[in-house]
Amino acid sequence: MQINLTGRHLEITEPLKEFVDEKFSKLERHFDHINNVYVILSVEKIRQIAEATVHVNGGEIFANSESEDMYAAIDLLIDKLDRQVIKHKEKMTRH
Numbered sequence: 001m002q003i004n005l006t007g008r009h010l011e012i013t014e015p016l017k018e019f020v021d022e023k024f025s026k027l028e029r030h031f032d033h034i035n036n037v038y039v040i041l042s043v044e045k046i047r048q049i050a051e052a053t054v055h056v057n058g059g060e061i062f063a064n065s066e067s068e069d070m071y072a073a074i075d076l077l078i079d080k081l082d083r084q085v086i087k088h089k090e091k092m093t094r095h
Contacts, residue, residue: 001036006038020074036054
């Protein structure tokens with residue numbers, strides 16, 4: 001799985017990059033057909049926004065979240081993606 005990380009109005013630090021890599025590795029445990037992940041982290045005044053598009057076999061999954069803390073926003077994003085990936089996997093196994 002390749003992760004493309006972009007920062008808008010914020011610098012992507014090494015600890016932030018490692019945090020994103022660690023969190024997205026959890027998604028692979030549920031579904032190993034993840035090809036690419038595009039993550040955009042942005043800051044708008046006090047809102048920290050995390051969005052991701054996950055390219056999987058059979059489609060793509062998008063989610064976004066926001067919080068006052070970037071790490072919390074990434075955690076929320078992973079939770080949303082996790083649910084969607086599991087739902088996608090169930091759809092794939094039914095066909």
